[in-house]
Structures are given as C-alpha cells and as structure tokens.
Amino acid sequence: MRIPATVAAVSGALALSAFAVPAAQADDAASYKTDAATIFQAAHSVSGKTAFSTAADAEDTPYAMNVTFSNVKIAKAVKVGTTNHVSTTVTYTLTHDASVDITAADFLTGPYIYRGSYDLPDNMLLGDLPATCKVTSSTTAGCTGKIDVYPAEGELWNSDAGTWKAGALAIAYNGQDPTSDAFDITKVGYADQGGLGSTLVQRYSKLTVNASPEPVKKGATVTVTGKLSRANWEDNKYHGYTNQPVKLQFRKKGSSTYTTLKTIKSNSTGNLKTTTKATVDGYYRYSFAGTTTTPAVSAAGDYVDVK
Template structure:
C-alpha cells in the first residue's frame, strides 16, 4: 500500500511526507501488534468498501465484526519526516463498545492508523509499534491514546507519498488467535475499523542554510548572502537540492524582534541560493521559505 501529499515550511525548515505498512520493531509485543494489526487491516479493507468495517458475519478470510465504534479523534495538522530518523506522533480518540466486548482482556488491542487514498483501497497505511492505552470512562466508553510510528529509512515511504492522509482507528479481539501461527484463523478474530475520522499532512523534511559576508561588513557596502535549500528524498534516504523555490532574504535590526523581508530570490537547479544587498544597520540576516504544494492522487 502507498500514499501522497501537501507541504508547508518556514524559516529554513520545509516539509512533506507519507506512509506505508511497516515491519516489526522494538520488543516482541510491539512486533506482534504491528504485524497483526497490518494483517487484519489489509484483510478487512480487501473486502470492505464502506467507511467502517461492518461485516455481519465472517466470510472466508475475514474477521467477524466487533461491536465497537470510534469518535473524537485528535491528530496534529502536519508532521515532518526526514531520511533516517524514526518519527512518532500521538493520536487520541474515544472508543465506544458493546457490553459483550471486554477491552480489559489480555489479547484485546486498539490503536490509531493513517492511510493514503480512499478508505476501501488505500495506497499506503501506517500503524503504531504498540497498541493504544485506554481508560474506561463508563462500562461501554473509553478514552484511548496511541502513536503512529514512521521509519523512513526502511522503505515505508515513496516521495509520492507526501501529502494529505486520513486517520482512522481499529480494535481487535484476538480471542486466543496468534497471527504469526501457521494455524491462525482470522474468522475467529473480532475486528472493528473506522476511517475518515480526521486528516493530517505527512511532509518531506527540508533544510535551509544561510551565510552572510563579509564579516564585519562596512555600513553602506555590499553584503552577500548564500545558502542551500534541500529536501529529504525517501527513495534514496538522502537530502537533495530543492530547486526553483522562492526564498526570502530577511533582516532584523539589532535591538528589535521582527524580521523584515528585503527581497525574494529563487533556488537554482542545485538548490543553491545567492543574493546581494546593502548593509545599512547592525543586525541579523536569514533566509526564510514558506511553500505549499498539493499533489493529487
């Protein structure tokens, strides 16, 4: 599965990003949840075209519908992902379940996930390393909080995955079934899954350097500012020059707190930025970017 994006950045930091169904990480419980949740998610989405998994009875290769729904999901507006570092972000939501669902069972698990594209046929999905933790507020309602974990160095993202993602939540009653076992029977697993609960942007992280000289510069003389705008490439795990992007040269006079835009220039075909200006006051110089891209699909 795979995904696409929208980007925004400012003052030397740019972003754009995406998602993919991952490998196992950390301890055994993390591996069990991450792999098991991905397996059941894929099976359920392969047979459901609705905004929630509501199969009345288990068919061949499907879990049965668990009596649970999700609401009040809260997720951040945007997250930046670089080339190598693990990124984790928190999601909270409300879980409402039937009296027949025991959320305190040792093999009951719930967690958030994000997906790219449509709910029924997502191009990419990401879950967390571990299930969410829940606190019961009544006999049938609980507030839950869990992470989404992203590992860009392990091939979870393509550059085309950057952009807008949708958020959902799932719950699994394993009922003694082990998804890693050769005798695993998915039809004995209870499962609830609801998409369209929120949206976020996964962004490709960008960096922007600046150097102004000569130092010191004489009042009224020419000052040259140089730098480089680079963006994370999720397909080779390196940063490359971000070309033909508007970059603002800004100045803050000593003793003040506000930067003023002096001029706007564009990064060249290698992401390099260079411009000159006249130095009239003591103060501080910086490059700033504020870019928004929208990729369809």
C-alpha cells in the same frame, strides 16, 4: 508500512497464519504493527469496497464488532527526515456495546494514518505498540496511541508527502491462537474506521545562509547565499528544493524582529543567492513559508558588522 509491498501479497488465512500469539504482542513492536496491517488488509481485500465479507466469504474473514471511534486528535503535521524515527501521539474515544470486552488481554486497538482511499489505501502507517485505553463508562474508553515512522526502512516514497487521513482499528482475538491448526478467523472480532481526521506527512526541510563580506563598509554590497533542501525518502539523503520562493530577511542588532527585504527563488539545485546594501549592523537570514509536502523553515541569522 507500505501495504502493497508488505501485506498485499498475503491474504485470507495464509496472511493470518503469520500472526504472533496475541498475548505476546504487547512486548513485540514488530508483531503488532505487522499483524494489525495484515488483518486490516485481509478484511479490506474481500471486496475492495467494504471492510467485511459477504456471506460467501465469511469463512475467510473476521466478524464485525460493534466498535466505533470518534474525537480523534492528531498533530497538524508530522515532519519526517531521512533516518531518524519519528513518532506522533493520537488520542481518540472508543465506543463499544456490551458484547465487546475491551479489558481482555487479547483485545487490541490503535490509531493509523493512510494515504489514498480508505478501502484500499496506497500506504498505511501505524504505531509500534497498541494504544492504551482508560475505561470511562460501561461503553466508552479514552485511548492514546502513537504513529511511528521509520523513513530509513522504506516506509515512505517521496510521492507520499502531503495529506494523510486518520483512522483507528480494534481486534478481539477472543482466545483464538493464529498459530494453531484449529484457528477460526470467524471468531475473531474486527472493526476499523477511516476519515476521522487528517494530518500532513512532510519531507523535513533545511535552510542555510551565509552573508559576506564580514565586516562590510556602510553602503557596500552584501552578498547572501544559502540552500533550501528537503528529505528524499527514497535514497535517505537531502536534495535541493527547486524553484521555491524564499524570503531574504534582516534583523537589526538589538531588535527581535525580522523584516523581509526581498523574495527570490531557489535555483535548479536549491541554491539561493542575492545581494543587498549594508546599512547597519544586524542579522541576515532566509525564510521559507513551506508547502503541503514540506514544512516551513528559517535559517539562523548570520551577523554582519557594518563599519
């Protein structure tokens, strides 16, 4: 969910008036994701530097709960294509003082990842549902949540590919009903913490190969073509990944190991083409080592019979 597009235009009490009743949130994925992002934005937009209000702004913000987060574990990379829903699990420890009842029905917590600064992130992704937590002591709990990504719904721009930071948040509604005229946001507890880890959000990659002729005479030339492409999150299609080093590799029949023959670069449309001499039966493939924005990928080997 890109904060500037979905939440930034709404702030303070007006933003919170759109919240669903907390008791229904566990069964409403869209509600939790939207509400958590909205309250995050409402808290962070007060000064642009702190998650909570000054005394002058207190009437428009939740109070700061004594909740912290640690031991965040998240995948090293999240590979996102053009249309399929992608989900990754995040675990963390939640620590709180005696004033916070994490077992309350309207206490919610969950992980998130963000791009840009913690105070005013350029983009933010959360889970469809709140995390589930297991109490481990009177002041701690072990929590497991997810980050859910829907590239076909415009949640990502191509420029978002790369390093994202991990955070976690918690909201205690304390019986407050945001749909009520009597709703008092100052009685809602809130905490969040950024910079708890990092992950790569990458544009899913594809790599093809075709070696010909098949069969081929020993000592003759084998021409190997292919294409390196990656997901474009802005038009939901795959486009060539240009000017990238790609290895041509060969595996002899009966062997399980590929050997690199040469390295070439993809052209302006992502296409690959090179030649090599046929020596023995085996498999040719292209292999791409990956970048921070695009994961590594290897094509399935194409077998050539040498006569």
